[in-house]
Structures are given as structure tokens and as C-alpha cells.
Amino acid sequence: MPKNRLGTFFLSAFAAMFFVAPAYAAMLNLHNGGDPSSLDPHKVSGDWENRIVGDIFEGLMTEDVGATPMAGQAESWTISDDGLVYTFKLRESANWSDGQPVTAHDFVFAFQRIMNPETAAEYAYLQFPIKNAEEINSGDIADLGQLGVKAIDDKTLEITLEQPTPFFLGALTHYTAYPVPKHVVEAKGADWVKIDNIVVNGPYKPVEWIPGAHVTTTKNDKYYDVANLKIDGVKFFVLEDQSAALKRYRAGEFDILTDFPKDQYQWLQENHPGEARVAPFAGLYYYVFNHRKPPFDDARVRKALSMAINREVIGPQILGTGELPAYSWVPPGMANSGESSEVDWAEMSYPEKLEAAKALIAEAGYSEDNPLQVTLRYNTNDNHKRIAVAVVSMWKALGVEAKLFNSEVKVHYAEIRKGEFDVARAGWLADYNDPVNFLDLLKGSTSNNYGAYSSPEFDKLLDQASLETDLVKRASLLSQAEKIAMGDNAAAPIYFYLSENIVSPKIKGFEDNAFDIHRTRWLTKEE
């Protein structure tokens, strides 16, 4: 009977709609910003790349929902009393996506590979705490076997460090510490990372990559915790235009935006309450003084210029998202940090600061007839420009003649590295949860010390801290060092960064944290 058959068809179609549809619905559509440069964890360096690579690979340690280090491929570990030798026991259930077990040999291979100068890994230096890592990476030691990473057996790995490093477990969550599949890399060479060849050990595996459009991942059914994954896969969309991304969010095409136009924050709060999230982020926005060049080698001039920056208005009024004013170098809430070491003038009112700054400028020999001339250099960007314009007008109140100069980001950093500036904008986002990561920016010989600040006392305290195993003493040494740099007004901290995300109410399990790391593993999506 045709009629009946038709009825059955409709009934089953109807049933299929109800019972089948939800099964493939949990795709996360994530606005990821830039195009990844690679899926190889040894070849990436950006936060947009970390979002992908950190979903498809997993290190000995991984991040929990609040980005705190937790057991990843390692199920347990012991640390020797002198803090130098870490022994990890790998999970028996840790497998590559092709079914092969993840072994300690994969980790040895990966650490040797990232340190091998031929790999040319940009971020290799993050694992320099490992014994002989720096010497191998710079070519001083040619034998990769000298690296302090050894496989005791298939599932036991021993890592030896140069010095006790309290943040080392945290550094192991970083993608520079991810394993790569030895058997695939050796068989396929550089092509191992092509979408058809790649083998991963994280919760998700990549299935499609169209440069300029998106990377798609799906559940890795060989992952030890696959049973608890609530999201079936992720589409990481490339879209650098923030306003276009916001429109796509409003049209329901994206579930999470990883940044948004600051000038839309007010509108978002009114029209999508609770969806735009700003939270303290371990990052510092600052102005560098060029210590190579008079008068910026004069502590009075630096202090006056720094004091005259009214930080209280920058976050709430100029940027509109309410960034915290920075009077110290290390962002608040970093692990292993001691008492805050703010500049000694932090508590003064702004008119008092301005008066004191004027006096300092006069003391340094500048007057109306002989005004201090400064060029403020920044990389081309609307927010940097707004801040620079405001700062220049604040400096005018001191009688300083300030000019603005901007260039695209590549040129900016190439030039300030050469010392071609008076005062320049810079920023730093934490790589790992430790004050050293920020204090190193002011250390004598490091390449990120753009202003060439040099204080033997500061450097000595950092060196002492690096040998100290007592965390309390170490924290106190670091905060003394910070106090010295802030006392010298080595550079002018301006504000501490905020992470800025928009999260659809459909997404649960997204916890704001100071590293802005949100692994898909912890998220759920309600339809």
C-alpha cells in the first residue's frame, strides 16, 4: 500500500530529525583571528596558533579549565630534592591518533628536534631551562644526545635542568614541549605535518585546512579522555577584521570571538549583556626609554615623562574597556611573585605628579626656551595611536615638545631593536607564569631589552634568583630587582592587558583566566 509506505517514510524522516540531528550538532565555530603558519608545534609562535595546536597535541602537562597546569600525557611525576631532575611516568593509555603508543622516545625526539638548530624553531628558547638546551640550539654542542631529556623506558621520561626552575611544570604545558610522532616524522620528513599525514596525540585531530579560511578539527577517538569530550569538532575561522567578526557573531555564525573592537564594548554590554568578557591578562603595555641616547639616560627625564602619563584615564576613557593602570613591571597575580614593587610615586594624585614632573624637567635643564624634544614611536594600530596622542598631550603640560611617529609592526620592532627611537611603545604577554618572564625584558643582554637598560645590581639579583631553590627567598630577590628597575624608571609601564572574548550563551565551561587559554576539551555547546 503506497499510502502506508509514504506514511512510514514521513514518520521515519520525522524521527530522524529528532534523534539524529543533535548527534552532529556540537561543532564549535571559533573566530580565531590570523591564519596559522603551521600545525607543527615546533614552528608556531602566536596565540591563534596555540588555540589550534593546543587542541590537537598534548604535552606531559596540560592546562585545566582555568589554565592551571595539570597532568597531561604524564600521569605522575617526581622532582628531585635539588629541583633539577624531573621523572615523568606516561599514561599507559596515551596513544597517537594512528593507534601507536605515545612513548618517552617521542618526547626525547621532540625535545631534540626543537633544539636542533636545523629545525629553526622560533620559540625554542622557552625550554632553555633544560640542561644543555641553549648550547645545542646555538650550535655549541653538536651532539643532540647531550640534551637533558632521557627515556628510562618506553613510558618513563627523565628531564634534567640547568638550574632549579619553579615554573618548569608550567613551561611543559607550552607547545614547545609537545611531543611529535617520531615514527611519522622520520618516515615523512617535513611533509609529516600535511593534513593527510599528520598524526597527533591531543583531544582533537585536524581534518581540513584551507589557508585564509579555516582549519577544521574533529574528535580524536584514540585520545585517552575522548569519552568526556562534549564538543565534536572545531572550526577555527581566519578573520582579522574585528567588526566583520562581530557581525558574524551577531548572525549566529560564530560561537566565540577571541577579540572584539574596543569601541563596541559599551554597545555589547547594553545589547548582549554578559557575553563580552574582559578579564585581567598576564600582559604589560609599556613605553621604552632609549637609554643609549641622551637625555633619556637621565633618570630625572625618564621619571618626569613616566609620572606625567595619567594612567587612570587610559583604560576607562581612552580605550573604553577599563584596563588596569600599571605602576609596576610584573602583572598582579603572577605565580612565585613577592610583594608588589610599584614606583614610589604611584600613590600621588595626578596634579602632584605633574608638579613633581615639572620640577624634574627643570632640574634636568629644560625650560620654555629650551624645551625637551621627544619623538614617540609606535606601531600602526588605532589603539596605540589613541594612547600615544593622549600621552603626547599629557607631556605638553610639562612643556615637552613631543612628536608622533608610527610605522608598521615589522619596521617598528626592527628599528627599535637597532635603537632608532627616543621613546617607543612595546608590549609583552607572559609565556609562563613567573615574574622572570617580565623582568628578563630589562636584563642587560637580552634581545628584548629594546631600551638597553643596564643595571648591574638588577642583573645580579636576577642571577641570584635563578640559583635560589627556596621559593620565598627567590620571590623576594625578584621583587627587589623589580624595585630597582622601577626606582630607575627604566621604562614606563602603562597598563596591564585584559583578555577580550565574546562567548555565546550557548557555550558553557569558558572560564576567564590570566593566560586566556581555553581548551575546547572543557567546553560544551547547547543547541
Place this chain on the structure above:
Amino acid sequence: MLGFALRRLLSTIPVLWIALTLCFFILRLAPGGPFDAERQLPERILANLRAHYNLDKSLIVQYWDYVSGVLMGDLGPSYITDDFTVVDLIAIGLPYTFILGGAAFMLAILVGVLAGVIGALYQNKSTDYGIALVIMIGLIVPNFLMAPILQLVFGVTLGWLPVGGWGGGKLSHLVLPVIILALPHTARISRLMRGSMIEVLGANYIRTARAKGIGARLMITRHAIKPALLPVVSYLGPAAGYLLTGSLVVESIFGLPGIGQYFINAALNRDYGMVLGTVIFYMVLIILLNLVVDLVYALLDPKVRAH
């Protein structure tokens, strides 16, 4: 005709070589390099990277290596998108760019020619002015403004069309970007078509045809359109070149894959290999398109064919 085409192609080789050489050296004069970024890399790691990409050799050696690679069809690696070679990237982006650009090209010709013909037939009447107004808006409003407006109206407010993304090439995903791409070219084509159509309609042979009592429709389709198309055809070369090389604005606002954004991002990132690769590709494409235009011209105009 074949000989003509071959001669034209051969004569472009020195042009390609000179442009490539200039581009190679000018690019190196630009301050900043592929590995300058917010995080300064330690000197030793920079040295590793430079060695990896042959940037530690002298410029002449690099140039020689590059040119010999190009002759073998190898455009080298992309310094920034590490997992792909320049040839890979162009091959991946090209189909998207061609689909979008090709659709926009067709749309621009169809609508532009039609609007031009109608404008010419109703010269200085309200229909003509109406068309001119719409066309002028399309011409004056820049795409980076028009695109967000259309996205807001049709995507966010009305919800009729997706705001962005490729969406597996579904028609609904292509509508807005294709319109945005086609708009300025539609406008120019319709102005060209209107002007030349008016001229043709005033020509002696049209008057003769009219005097013989030929119908208006036949007169337009058989006698007027073909000669009136000539100026439009010479515009189509550059227009196709423009559309088929991708558009940074459309690709980046709609989040579409394509070679337009590769080129601009490569230039900003000092991805030397990628910039040179796209420049070579663009040059070859534009030379070929101009050749096609010349050939079409010859087909349409007997006077050109005779030469």
C-alpha cells in the same frame, strides 16, 4: 593569428624578468624582515632561521638561486605559512579567487551592458537618470564601506544571507561578495556602454538601417550592440585582471580564502618568497588577459584583423 599570439607571448619574457628582478631587490630594501616581530628572537635563533631559508647568503647568490628555481617552476617556500610552498598556496587560493572573480566578472558584464543599453535608449529620460544614480552610488561608495553595510542589512538585520565565510561554495554565501566585487565594474561598464551606444545610434549606417524600416529590436541586437561593445571589451582586460587577482577587502571582510589576502599579508609580513611568487603569477595572468582582449578585439573589429 597564432603567430601574432606567440610573438606577443615571447616579447613578454624580458618584461617578466625585469619586473621580477626589480621586485626581488626592492623588497629587500624595505625595512624589517620576515622574522621581526613583537617578540624579538634571540640572535642565535634568528641565525638558525636565516640559515634555514638561505637568507644568510649574499643577495646575489639568493637572487641566482631564486631565478633558477623559478625557471624550474619552483617558487620556493612561504616564510610565514610554513606548511605550504608558494606554489601550494597559490594553487589552493586560486579556485576560490577565480570562482568569485569570474562570477563578479559575468555579473558586471551582464548588468553593466544591459544598464548601458537601456540608458542609451532612454537617453536623458527618468529611466536613464535612475540607472545613473544607482550606478554612481556603486562607483562612489568604496567597497570597505559598502560591504559592512550590506552585511549588516542582509546578514544581521534581515537574516536573509550569511554574513561571511565560504560555506562550501553555497550560492547564498557568494551573493554578497560577488555583488561587492562586481559593483564598481558594473558601473564603469554601463557608463562606457551607454556612451558608445549613443554614439553608434547616431552613426550613418544606423540611420540608413532605420530609413530602410528595420525594427528597433533587430537594429539594436544586430547592428548597434556589436560595434558599441568595442570600448567595453578594451576595459574588460584590466577588469578581469583586477577581479581574478583577488580582493583583499572582500576576502578579509567576508573571511574568504583567496590570493588577494595572501599577497597583502605576504607584503606586510615580508614573506619574500610569497610576494615574489604572487607578483610573477599576477604578471603572467595580466599579460595573458591582455592578449585575450587583443584577440577578441580582432574578432569584433575587422579593421584590427586586417593589420
